[in-house]
Amino acid sequence: xxxxKISQASLGITNDVMYALITxxxxxxxxxxxxxxxxxxYMSQQxxxxxxxxGKNPKDCLYAAEIAPENFMYKxxxxxxxxxxxxxxxxxxxxxxxYAIEVIEHMPRPYEFLYQAxxxxxxxxxxxxxxxxxxxxxxxxxFLFTGYPTMYEALSAYDKNAGEVSGHIxxxxxxxxxxxxxxxxxxxxxxxxxxxxxGSIILAIIMYPFLKLASxxxxxxxxxxxxxxxxxxxxxxxxxxxxxxxxxxSCIIVARK
Numbered sequence: 566x567x568x569x570k571i572s573q574a575s576l577g578i579t580n581d582v583m584y585a586l587i588t589x590x591x592x593x594x595x596x597x598x599x600x601x602x603x604x605x606x607y608m609s610q611q612x613x614x615x616x617x618x619x620g621k622n623p624k625d626c627l628y629a630a631e632i633a634p635e636n637f638m639y640k641x642x643x644x645x646x647x648x649x650x651x652x653x654x655x656x657x658x659x660x661x662x663x664y665a666i667e668v669i670e671h672m673p674r675p676y677e678f679l680y681q682a683x684x685x686x687x688x689x690x691x692x693x694x695x696x697x698x699x700x701x702x703x704x705x706x707x708f709l710f711t712g713y714p715t716m717y718e719a720l721s722a723y724d725k726n727a728g729e730v731s732g733h734i735x736x737x738x739x740x741x742x743x744x745x746x747x748x749x750x751x752x753x754x755x756x757x758x759x760x761x762x763x764g765s766i767i768l769a770i771i772m773y774p775f776l777k778l779a780s781x782x783x784x785x786x787x788x789x790x791x792x793x794x795x796x797x798x799x800x801x802x803x804x805x806x807x808x809x810x811x812x813x814x815s816c817i818i819v820a821r822k
Contacts, residue, residue: 571607571638575667579695579759579815580608583666586693586757586819588615590662595687596626597660601653602668603629604728606639613641630654632727649727651678653685660685664693667815670716670733676745679820683749686822692751695759698816699736700805702768739816743801751820756804758813765812780806 573580587608591598596616600609606629613623629644630653631637637644645654651674653663663682669675682692697716698704704715713719714736721731739756746754769776784802788795804810 569638571605571610573607574604575607575695576759576814579817580611580666582757582759582815582817583608583664583693583695584611584615586817587612587662587664590691590693590819591615591619592661593619595661596621597687598627598662599653599655599660599664599685600627600629601647601663601665601682602671603631603637603639603644604666606637606644608664608666609637609639609642609644613639628655628660649673651675651681653678653681655685657684658687661687661690662693663690666695667697669694670696670735670737671727672735675735675737676748679742679745679749679751683751683822688822691819691821692746693817693819695815695817696737696742697733698739698758698810698813700738700810700816701762701813702765702772702811703762704765706768739804739810739818740801742816742818746818746820751822753821755819755821756809757817757819758809759815759817761812762814769808769811776806776811 598612603609609627609629613627616623616626623641627642629637629642630647631644632647632649634644634646647654649672651672663686669678672678686692699714708714716730717733717736718730720734726732743754780802
């Protein structure tokens with residue numbers, strides 16, 4: 566195993582959930598995994614260590630891509646340089662798993678990334694990504710008063726700030742991601758969560774009756790206006806005001822090709 570421990574760049578519990586989802590989807594017979602936006606290589610190292618435990622060589626299975634590959638510290642594998650255009654520089658139908666941790670909110674063209682990942686995945690492969698959840702109640706309240714959702718603030722056009730919160734340029738919600746994934750052709754979309762925010766839990770308890778009423782009215786109105794659109798979005802509409810969406814710090818999605 567790699568000896569030098571690489572520090573985490575994302576929240577520990579977010580990494581824990583991502584690691585569990587990644588390793589759960591590793592198959593014994595086929596194992597090609599891409600860490601997209603790998604940063605210093607914390608998760609690459611964790612996944613690489615897991616691969617070694619199950620008798621696989623990380624060099625044969627694990628790939629990494631990063632805008633600044635010179636910062637990548639996991640020396641067991643090569644890290645390929647990428648740009649901000651969402652292009653995944655590998656052959657089509659090459660990977661079983663593509664994962665991106667706290668990356669998509671930095672992308673100028675996030676929908677293009679979803680298409681790119683779909684093309685690079687094998688049939689049955691999955692895309693796993695995490696991003697700040699702008700629909701938890703603390704974020705909704707912050708947006709009401711400041712115009713900025715949680716984990717989004719004044720933007721910076723300087724590349725040196727691209728990895729900071731000021732580089733979070735795409736405040737998309739689960740609704741947007743679900744649309745983009747369906748449009749790209751993924752067969753299923755699953756939502757997971759990480760840490761529940763205590764402030765959002767309190768707000769959810771206080772506002773629950775109003776949220777249920779608002780959800781009911783929204784669904785009823787859409788059903789009357791456009792039944793086909795209602796049926797297409799019934800799953801998403803059920804998630805938007807769910808306890809998970811109202812309280813989770815991050816939106817963690819597994820989409821299968």
